[in-house]
Amino acid sequence: MKDLLPEIRDYLKRRGVDYADLRFESAIRESVVVRNGSVERVSSSQDQGVGIRVLLGGGWGFAATSETSRQALRQTANLAMDIARASALVSRRKVVLSPEPAQKGTYRSPCKKDPFKVPLSAKIDLLAQACDVLQKDDRIRVARGNIRWSRTRKWFFNTEGTETEQDITVSAAGIAATAVSDNDAQKRSFPAGHDGDAATLGFEFIEQMDIAGNAERVREEAVALLTAPECPSGDWDIILDGSQMALQIHESCGHPIELDRVMGTELSLAGGSFLTLDRQGHFRYGSPIVHITADATIPGGRGSFGYDDEGVPAQRYDIVKDGIFVGYLSSRETAPVIGVSSGGAMRAEGWNSIPLIRMTNINLEPGKGSLEDLIADTKKGLLMDANRVWSIDDRRMNFQFGCEIAWEIENGKLGRVFKNPAYRGITPEFWGCCDAICGPENWHVWGVSNCGKGEPMQTIGTGHGAAPTRFRSVRVGAEK
Amino acid sequence: MREQDEILSLLTDALNESPYGSECDLLYVGQQKSLTRFTQSAIHQNLVVDDARVVARVMLDGGVGVAATNEIIPETLSAAILKATEIARQQTQPEKLPSLPTPSPIGVINTFDEQTASFSPSDRAASLIRLFNHAGNYRLTLSGAFTTEAGAVALVNSSGINLYQPVTSADLNLLAFSHNGSGYASGVGRSVSDFVPMELAEKAVEKCLQGTDPKDIEPGEYDVLLEPQAVGDLLEWTSQIGFSARECQEGTSFMTGKLGERIAGDNVTIVDDAMDPRGLPFPFDLEGAPKQRVFLIDRGVAAGVVHDRQSAEREGVHSTGHSLGAEFPNRPLALNLIFETGTSTYQEMLAQLDRGLVITRFHYINGYLDTRNALLTGMTRDGTFWVERGLVKHGVKNLRFADSMLRVLSNIAAVSSTTKAVSIGDDLLGACVCPAILVKGFKFTSGTDH
Secondary structure, three states, X not given: OOOHHHHHHHHHHHOOOOEEEEXXXXXXXXXXXXXXXXXXXXXXXXXXXXXXXXXXXOEEEEEEEOOOOHHHHHHHHHHHHHHHHHHHOOOOOOOOOOOOOOOEEEEEOOOOOOHHHOOHHHHHHHHHHHHHHHOOOOOEEEEEEEEEEEEEEEEEEEOOOOEEEEEEEEEEEEEEEEEEOOOOEEEEEEOOOOOOEEEOOOOHHHHOOOXXXXXXXXXXXXXHHHHOOEOOOEEEEEEEOHHHHHHHHHHHHHOOOEHHXXXXXXXXXXXXXXXXXXXXXXXXXXXXXXXXXXXOOXXXXXXXXXXXXXXXXXXXXEEEEOOEEOOOEOOOOXXXXXXXXXXXXXXXXXXXXXXXXXXXXXXXXOOOOOHHHHHHOOOEEEEEEEEEEEEEOOOOOEEXXXXXXXXXXXXXXXXXXXXXOEEEEEHHHHHHOEEEEOOHHHOEEEEEEEEEEOOOOEEEEEEEEEOOEEEEEEEEOOOO | OOOHHHHHHHHHHHHOOOOOOOXXXXXXXXXXXXXXXXXXXXXXXXXXXXXXXXXXXXXXOOEEEEEEEOOOOHHHHHHHHHHHHHHHHOOOOOOOOOOOOOXXXXXXXXXXXXXXXXXXXXXXXXXXXXXXXXXXXXXXXXXXEEEEEEEEEEEEEOOOOEEEEEEEEEEEEEEEEOOOOEEEEEEEEOOHHXXXXXXXXXXXXXXXXXXXXXXXXXXXXXXXXXXXXXXHXXXXXXXXXXXXXXXHHHOOOOOOOOOOOEOOOOOOOEEEOOOOOOOOOOOEOOOOOEOOOEEEEEOOEEOOOEOOHHHHHHHOOOOOOOOOOOOOOOOOOOOOEEEOOOOEOHHHHHHHOOEEEEEEEEEEEEEEEEHHHOEEEEEXXXXXXXXXXXXXXXXXXXXXXXEEHHHHHHOEEEEEXXXXXXXXXXXXXXXXXXXXXXXXXXXXXXXXXX
16 A cells, blocks of 8 residues: 555656645544443444545645555546646636645654553443442433544655655543433533543543542532522633633634635635734734744644644744734645745545644643632632533634633632633633733643534544633623 | 445345344445535635445444444455454443344435436536626625535344435535625535526625625614524524433433423424425434434424434334434434424515514524523624615624524514525435524624624
8 A cells, every 4th residue: 555655646747737645544443432331332443545635737636535456546546637627627826835845754643551452341441430420419310431542544645755654643531420400401521521631642641631530529510500500690800721721722713823714715614714814913812921822743732743734744833922913824825825834734634534724732821820829819700611612703703602610719719609601702802801821730732622624524633732811801691 | 336236235244244142233324525615716625535434333242332444345344343243242231222123114215316426526617617707797706615425325234124225415505705795595405406506696696795894783682584594503503402312311401301391482393304305305314213204393392302212212112213323322313304384485574574684694503501491602694684674774793692492482473484405514314494484582692893
């Protein structure tokens, strides 16, 4: 197989394409889900194939096949050229790719303990123990835990001489408890909402979570929410925990900095961006303490890799510096529009997906002090934890997010629990109210496993370094 | 594309390798997906992807294993059965799992169209050039996606089920853009002839022109005329949080404890019916159970939820044919929602709107904050208009709504006599069929700048 890819690449060169790349991916994905003491699902999925992208006569074509014979790859290459010719009928501007040096290299994500070698029984036991603890209250109607692990091998060749090889291991896990009464249902999760946390690390990442050790707290908080008062509406100072900050960064910064989106190629589905080209370099995105970076080089980050799916090496750069919007996530096609080289952010869900500009690890750089310090420094406010609801407009301005739980803060101390907390805002106004970010001791790169983009929809993992962060005078309440 | 006999023979041979005393099923989903995306009236993404996948499930001694592969040859299918068996042997379940379905009569319906299967990238490009020219006549550009799919779903199991269904779909969504306005129109069907692209382009252009230079309005409660796409957007999320037996049994659904009670106005009947040709029909679920018509809300009364075999076993009832297959056990889902028609024409409903809004579609809805009260939030998008005394006056900037669907469904003043198929993302298995509805006092909480 590995010998066939350069052979097909050379065939495409002989046929006179302007540019072509070939990407072989072979992935194994496994998961176990335990629900209410029973194994709900254990599954193992393998898939592989080759995606061929061709630029010819000003048009792009992409064809992919799961058949990996010489004949199938030759047919797929021909189909990609046919599609490119059809695209060229309706292309408007000349495609210019940023010049990038040819890369030859390999990348392997860090993995101390191979998740494929950890016995299935050990994984089931870990989740079953946690579920046992979660279920020690009759009001817990659903106790659920999941562990997911995968390994993707990727070979990339392009007509400019780049040849790279990558092996990326992903480990992920989480638990959740849903408490139910006659007229309410409340959920608590650990370590984050939506199936937990994820990283490009081995099973050591899951072991250090201490899932079982947190199950009792998760259960008690879920039950407490059933009798907690509704979160009061109004303008509040709020502290968002790290996992909710990850979602906040993802939706209100990560997506609007995708340069393909800015240039209109996602208008048909997800929309555009308020961070238009004329705003780069001077638009005030947030308060002066807001420093946001894109960093695909963080060891173990869910959005980390060695090379993107155009063969461009992983990079770290500023997105927002001193509160000013300065940089985009970019590709080889979009980078020349803003006069830079590619930011190395082209990623595809798999062999059968065309690469798009995707988030890598988009991080709010840490500030100073602990969460305890920040709470102590807050006279009256709310601490919100774990995302439950996310909704944002088609230019990423008007958002409303909800969390699983909130605690009242009075005179620097945590007080009552509130249920159904939600807050909303306009992105730059909201980030302009950011006045404190906790320090490195509370900073963690959260893994988001379900970022969707594109047609056909591609779901990909991203990372978000974040610490608990305070915002002043934010509108709280879902309906008013 | 593989032929029916070849696929069923491969699956049946693999089934014979399942261990003695086990139950086993193999699900095949093969697809050639072709898609052309465009923006500013130019193609920027054009692809054809050929893939097929087999999911093998083995139930043995109280354990269940699932293994999948996209390499469809005898050796890899045997390996998948072996892997699923190995997984099953490492578990025991505290409760006995229900058996796999046995053969039942499956409805006969044509889900395949040859013209759609052979629709080429050049065909799509040629069609789009005409649409781009039409928009250009008004100094507008088009963005969107034109998708055609052809494939097949096959299923065999150790209880004798042996099913094969070829399937196609076509989907075109169009957004017309001016300097500060946008308009949306879409079509979906089992065939590319189920919609007329130029009619959609004309609709998108008309909406864009009407909505250009949108004005601000204050958030608050407004009467709204929701067009079919907007109704489908709400219905899809309502189904996610409430029409599945699992959510109902676990107490998180707004239907929990409400079956038989009035939860909506008597002009609201919502069913799930995968055999209705107005949608994207498909005759069986991904475990091989026949799709049944299920009344979810019947003239305002909570009437039922959809089941797979696991949720059905828990209540001692039969599956309604809503399984998503071995990889999503215990997760029945309604994929073919139909909001039954009323008696009003669109123009009659518009005439009833004294002061209010016409809404074309919603964006980024989410309903997880308070599922027991079916509280949804989301934004309007691509065609929101201010109406006075039955006349559309001007476009308005997008608004965020936050409202309970139970409240919305109880405040419907009129339902249109015609419906439209609305895509819910996976055109292989289903779509919503929705009328336009006139809702009193729909709640908006905030606005945005466009």
